[in-house]
Amino acid sequence: xxxxxxxxxxxxxxxxxxxxxxxxxxxxxxxxxxxxxxxxxxxxxxxxxxxxxxxxxxxxxxxxxxxxxxxxxxxxxxxxxxxxxxxxxxxxxxxxxxxxxxxxxxxxxxxxxxxxxxxxxxxxxxxxxxxxxxxxxxxxxxxxxxxxxxxxxxxxxxxxxxxxxxxxxxxxxxxxxxxxxxxxxxxxxxxxxxxxxxxxxxxxxxxxxxxxxxxxxxxxxxxxxxxxxxxxxxxxxxxxxxxxxxxxxxxxxxxxxxxxxxxxxxxxxxxxxxxxxxxxxxxxxxxxxxxxxxxxxxxxx
Amino acid sequence: xxxxxxxxxxxxxxxxxxxxxxxxxxxxxxxxxxxxxxxxxxxxxxxxxxxxxxxxxxxxxxxxxxxxxxxxxxxxxxxxxxxxxxxxxxxxxxxxxxxxxxxxxxxxxxxxxxxxxxxxxxxxxxxxxxxxxxxxxxxxxxxxxxxxxxxxxxxxxxxxxxxxxxxxxxxxxxxxxxxxxxxxxxxxxxxxxxxxxxxxxxxxxxxxxxxxxxxxxxxxxxxxxxxxxxxxxxxxxxxxxxxxxxxxxxxxxxxxxxxxxxxxxxxxxxxxxxxxxxxxxxxxxxxxxxxxxxxxxxxxxxxxxxxxxxxxxxxxxxxxxxxxxxxxxxxxxxxxxx
Numbered sequence: 001x002x003x004x005x006x007x008x009x010x011x012x013x014x015x016x017x018x019x020x021x022x023x024x025x026x027x028x029x030x031x032x033x034x035x036x037x038x039x040x041x042x043x044x045x046x047x048x049x050x051x052x053x054x055x056x057x058x059x060x061x062x063x064x065x066x067x068x069x070x071x072x073x074x075x076x077x078x079x080x081x082x083x084x085x086x087x088x089x090x091x092x093x094x095x096x097x098x099x100x101x102x103x104x105x106x107x108x109x110x111x112x113x114x115x116x117x118x119x120x121x122x123x124x125x126x127x128x129x130x131x132x133x134x135x136x137x138x139x140x141x142x143x144x145x146x147x148x149x150x151x152x153x154x155x156x157x158x159x160x161x162x163x164x165x166x167x168x169x170x171x172x173x174x175x176x177x178x179x180x181x182x183x184x185x186x187x188x189x190x191x192x193x194x195x196x197x198x199x200x201x202x203x204x205x206x207x208x209x210x211x212x213x214x215x216x217x218x219x220x221x222x223x224x225x226x227x228x229x230x231x232x233x234x235x236x237x238x239x240x241x242x243x244x245x246x247x248x249x250x251x252x253x254x255x256x257x258x259x260x261x262x263x264x265x266x267x268x269x270x271x272x273x274x275x276x277x278x279x280x281x282x283x284x285x286x287x288x289x290x291x292x293x294x295x296x297x298x299x300x301x
Numbered sequence: 302x303x304x305x306x307x308x309x310x311x312x313x314x315x316x317x318x319x320x321x322x323x324x325x326x327x328x329x330x331x332x333x334x335x336x337x338x339x340x341x342x343x344x345x346x347x348x349x350x351x352x353x354x355x356x357x358x359x360x361x362x363x364x365x366x367x368x369x370x371x372x373x374x375x376x377x378x379x380x381x382x383x384x385x386x387x388x389x390x391x392x393x394x395x396x397x398x399x400x401x402x403x404x405x406x407x408x409x410x411x412x413x414x415x416x417x418x419x420x421x422x423x424x425x426x427x428x429x430x431x432x433x434x435x436x437x438x439x440x441x442x443x444x445x446x447x448x449x450x451x452x453x454x455x456x457x458x459x460x461x462x463x464x465x466x467x468x469x470x471x472x473x474x475x476x477x478x479x480x481x482x483x484x485x486x487x488x489x490x491x492x493x494x495x496x497x498x499x500x501x502x503x504x505x506x507x508x509x510x511x512x513x514x515x516x517x518x519x520x521x522x523x524x525x526x527x528x529x530x531x532x533x534x535x536x537x538x539x540x541x542x543x544x545x546x547x548x549x550x551x552x553x554x555x556x557x558x559x560x561x562x563x564x565x566x567x568x569x570x571x572x573x574x575x576x577x578x579x580x581x582x583x584x585x586x587x588x589x590x591x592x593x594x595x596x597x598x599x600x601x602x603x604x605x606x607x608x609x610x611x612x613x614x615x616x617x618x619x620x621x622x623x624x625x626x627x628x629x630x631x632x633x634x635x636x637x638x639x
Contacts (some may be wrong), residue, residue: 044335052346060344077622080607084566089526094373102533110610117608117620138345139338143370147334147341150369154324154362196319205358215313216320216361217368220375227371229343247312269311 009054013038016058024067027079033070041066041136066137072116073130087141088113094146098153108152112145185271188260192268195253199246207242214239324362332356332363341370528568528576535573535591539565545578547592557592567619569611577617579606585633589614598633 017034024034038058042048047057071079091113095105118130135144200208206228213219213227225232254260332340332353339345340353357364529536536548543561546554559565565580574591578584583600600606604621611617618628627636 047346052348056346060339060346062344075623077605077607080622081566081605084607085526088567097373097375098369102529103531106531113608114610114620118624134335136335138335139342143338143342143374144335146370146373147338147366149373150366151334153369154365155327158324158326192315193319196315200319205354208358209354209364211316212320212358212361212364213368213371215317216322217365217372219368219371223368223371223375226374227341227367243312243316246316269315 012055012058013042016061016063019063020067020070023064024071024079027067027071027074027076029067029070029074033074034067037066037070037137041138044136045138061137062140063137065135065141069132069135069137069141073118073132083116087145090142091145091149094142095149095153098146098149104153104156108149108156112148112152185267188264188268189271191258191260192250192254192265195258196246196250199249199253203242203246207238210235210239211242211246322361324365327362328360330356331360334366337363337366337370341367341374526566526568528570530570530573530576532573535570537568537570537576537578537592539568539578539580541565543580543584545592545595557595559586559595560597561586561595566606567608569609569617571611571613575611575614577609577611579609579619581605585619587614587633601627601636601638 013035016038017031020034020037021029021031023029038061041061042054042057045057048054068079068083072083092105092109095109095112096102099105099108112131115131131148135141138144139147200211203211210224210228213224214221219227221232221235225235228235230238251265254265255262336345336349336353340350345353357367526540527536527538534549538544538546538548538554539559541564543559543563543565545557545559545565547557548554559578561580561584563581563584565578565584565586567580568576568578570576575587575589576592577587579586582605583603585598585600585606586595587598588595602621602625604623604625606619607622609617609619615632616628616630617633618626620626625638627638629636
């Protein structure tokens with residue numbers, strides 16, 4: 001915990017503001033505007049209350065991007081030209097990469113672009129408030145914009161999914177009509193899922209993240225490497241190791257605790273590629289009410 | 302028991318399914334987008350990083366956001382996506398191979414130059430001579446900005462035309478000058494110069510896209526603004542001094558006459574034929590016929606316009622650098638400001 005004196009804090013802020021002013025010299029960014037932005041950034045960070053080092057925080061801020069954001073918020077035409085040239089292509093290409101649908105990407109990027117100018121904000125109809133007000137310099141402007149696009153995309157997908165019909169029971173019944181050995185088949189699959197879920201939960205945060213990025217989000221090794229700050233070959237090696245250990249632990253648990261035979265485990269693998277006959281990680285549907293209680297009681301083969 | 306697939310593959314399927322969970326709603330524990338961005342940029346302190354990581358491991362929503370950031374960062378800036386693969390192969394594979402070939406040709410050429418054959422050089426076509434002049438005039442190490450700017454609107458900078466044009470050109474001219482080896486060598490030098498300029502331009506653009514780019518770098522990317530029609534079958538590139546180029550898969554990039562000389566800063570293309578562009582000093586132009594004719598529209602203000610959206614040939618809204626907002630419903634005959 002580092003308690004810094006008010007005088008030192010002031011000095012640190014003045015130094016950081018001077019850096020911003022220097023980067024914003026072409027756009028006449030004032031020291032007052034820089035200090036005001038820094039004050040908001042520090043408040044948003046909240047690290048002072050936790051005793052974190054303000055010096056380190058101010059050092060980590062992207063002064064160049066903050067200067068541009070301040071100038072754009074101030075309506076400096078030259079700054080906007082710079083912003084357009086550098087960040088408009090990034091915004092639109094990021095939206096396309098994230099949404100993977102041209103019209104959805106355009107919709108998100110257009111509305112965000114408008115908000116960056118501030119025309120979509122201002123509840124009173126007169127005050128122009130730019131989305132850039134929420135940029136505090138903790139990351140580059142480009143990454144910040146990508147994060148906002150990602151957030152909006154997820155919210156947009158979630159809101160559209162609310163209107164999709166979800167007849168799980170009907171789908172469940174139709175999917176499982178081709179298994180004559182119900183409910184034994186279902187039970188085996190569900191036990192497998194429960195054991196797999198429990199084994200996954202025991203992994204370290206980083207191992208789970210790597211697996212999720214690879215299997216769930218289908219990122220490339222290069223993308224995962226960038227996210228995790230590791231080399232591609234390290235990611236590949238660790239993924240392979242985690243997967244191998246996970247599989248061994250799952251099979252051991254199935255054999256030891258649930259007394260599943262090699263044939264039964266193989267049966268689970270053989271049917272894994274089918275459309276999910278059960279909902280992993282969730283209670284089984286009402287069509288098979290007995291299975292849920294059996295699982296809770298720890299029934300085994 | 303039939304084994305449709307090896308167990309290993311199916312374990313992956315089980316794993317994928319187990320990890321598959323839809324991103325939920327944002328919770329109080331969820332990390333702010335800016336903090337996720339800072340995590341991605343490695344700007345957080347060690348303690349903050351650990352906190353974010355422990356949350357990420359249990360939050361599908363934040364994990365999805367991180368994955369999206371990484372995916373977006375991987376996407377290239379300011380180029381038609383159809384061309385992405387081509388450009389990658391051009392720069393990473395074809396360019397080195399071509400350069401190797403050029404070096405071999407140059408080596409042969411140098412050997413033959415020791416005993417020049419004037420009558421053979423004279424056979425070189427005017428096109429070849431022109432290329433030679435260009436090569437000679439090209440500075441040894443032109444400033445990146447000049448290289449970038451001179452190529453920005455030229456069809457040869459964009460990926461689809463680059464591959465097609467330069468190779469066709471090279472092949473044709475090689476045929477014309479097939480007999481005189483010296484001319485071929487000179488042609489190869491010219492091609493090499495072109496490739497160096499092109500490579501520098503591409504590097505400059507890439508550098509400009511990086512967040513650490515200077516103001517000068519920014520100017521280079523500014524000239525590479527591109528908009529697409531809704532179905533992405535048409536792309537428009539616009540930039541400094543009223544320069545416009547239109548791209549289709551059939552024609553590639555074709556420069557067009559905008560009729561204005563001011564810098565164009567933003568565009569909107571609501572259909573394949575209709576495109577609006579705005580720029581400095583109140584410039585507004587519109588085409589209704591795929592760029593065959595650009596019509597200058599009377600602006601409501603002489604200030605710089607920096608953004609525009611359009612739903613068709615009549616309805617458009619634009620924003621000035623000072624934040625002023627104007628809309629038209631009659632193709633720019635009249636403008637209203639809210």
